[in-house]
Amino acid sequence: MATRAEIIEAAWEQVRASGLAALSLRDLARSVGMQPPSLYSYFDSKNDIYDAMYAQGAQQFLDEQRAATVATDDPLTALKAITHFFVEFCAADVARYQLLFQRTIPGFEPSPASFKISQDSLAELATLLARCGVSDPAMVDLCTAIGTGLADQQLSNDPGGDRWIRLIDDAVEMFYAHITSKVDKPKRRRRAR
Amino acid sequence: MATRAEIIEAAWEQVRASGLAALSLRDLARSVGMQPPSLYSYFDSKNDIYDAMYAQGAQQFLDEQRAATVATDDPLTALKAITHFFVEFCAADVARYQLLFQRTIPGFEPSPASFKISQDSLAELATLLARCGVSDPAMVDLCTAIGTGLADQQLSNDPGGDRWIRLIDDAVEMFYAHITSKVDKPKRRRRAR
DNA sequence: GTCTATATTTGGATAGAC
DNA sequence: GTCTATCCAAATATAGAC
Structure with missing residues (x-):
């Protein structure tokens, strides 16, 4: 049955x-x-069930990320759409967020096949960001950190609410201003490590 | 013994x-x-042990936060110091981070006494931020989201490394530019919800 | 494919002697 | 405070009948 x-x-x-x-x-x-x-x-095992859940969640992420892509030439609008998708996807389900993006189950790690779905998502995300002018790897990292931070705070401190969700647009504008100002003033480069 | x-x-x-x-x-x-x-x-129980660990971790956070406070009149320098402390404190110990800032143990929640330590830390953090010119509650939330995001990405994707830690200064500068630009251009206000 | 029965391990927690 | 002994519940997993 x-x-x-x-x-x-x-x-x-x-x-x-x-x-x-x-x-x-x-x-x-x-x-x-x-x-x-x-x-x-x-x-085959309990972890096999976790793995199936992981694969399903990763596939949902991939599908919804594609669906959330807007047809626009405005980078800022596109960035906002991506970030809204990401934060709201995370905020929609704590358990899914923990399974996909954190390591809270001792002994569990996704199978190569399941993990590949996540990696594909990440690759597509990088493409989307590049199309918005975010190509510097450090800025990609900063961008994902902003998205993750909003999602994480939303889940940890206001589950079911929108206290951090409603900061998304502002945060993206902040980030966008940051990367564009860098292009405008390339002299603000700092020493390499 | x-x-x-x-x-x-x-x-x-x-x-x-x-x-x-x-x-x-x-x-x-x-x-x-x-x-x-x-x-x-x-x-008394296993959760009592978790609670003692929680209290200890929260106390470490409080102590180290105080120790990390720098004597400076430059808000940007102070903000960087706070953020460095926060991200590096989190990145230093995944288990502690999960216990203090996330809800990964089913059935566990800190006792009122232990939780109070965390709240005291948060109150002090709010004071520190206010002294840096971050008093708008929404900007406090955005600031904590940035810190949390950097910490979370560091822990999830580069444990033991510094891939996101080395973005801290840049992220704080971005945030600081954002809040100062808001003061300069108060017309950029948007509709209330 | 599903069941009963069972193995095996492990878990947290208690009783009571010392 | 620490031990032995034990309890009880729950966990994952296997064997084998149907």
Whole structure:
């Protein structure tokens, strides 16, 4: 009766309710009307379930990132769209955020196949940013830090709210002013390390 | 033989090695040469140990934040010092960062007494920022997001390195330019929500 | 594919002697 | 305060019947 997809969906519900690390095969089996051992017909291990969840989340990220790309020639508008997507994607699901972007499950790491999806997303993000004039690797790093910081604070200190989400536009304008001012005044370069 | 402080230190070592969520009372007891039940002479429960660790970490944060405060009249210099402290404090210990600033342990939350230490730190941080000209609550939030983002990316993607740490000065300059430009051009205000 | 039954480990926590 | 002994619950995982 329960398909693999249904099990994964039930697993998401469980971790959203109890915390990512609290996934239990017993509870999971029961929630789909199975006995615990039956899960092993679908997954090799508990980490295999985490891996399937990871792959699904990474794919959602990739799909939604593509969908969020706006057709505009204005770099600032495009940057805002990307950042809105990123922060709101993260803020929408703590458990998913922890699974995809942090290392909170001792012993779990995504399989190469699942990890590749994430890497593809990152590559596309780099392309999008480059199209907005963000090509300097350091500025890409700074940009991702801003997005991550907004998402992280939103999740940690105002879950379900919008206290940091509503700062997105302002933050992107700040960042954009920063990178454009650098182009205008290349003399502000500093010593290499 | 083992004092409460020694147990907590051993607990830190364990979580640094195995992950915050992987703290085990058995292993902990063995690492200090005790039998597991003996721990209950010092702590009421496992979460009580997490709470003691939380309190210690929060106190370290408070102490180091005070020590990191520089005597200067230049707001930019002061802001850089604060941000350096914050990011480097976080980057120095993933487990501590997760315990203090994230909710990765299902079922654990700090006791009121421990949490108060964190709130005191936050209050002092707000004072420090205000002294740098960052008094608008939204700008305080943006500032903490930048610090958190740098720390988070550093920990997630370059643990032990300095890929985001070396962006701190640049990020603070960006932020400082942003808030000062706002003061200069108050017309850039936008509609309220 | 799903079940029952079970193995095995580990977990946190308690009782009570010393 | 520390120990031994034990409890109880939960965990993941396997074997084998159906």
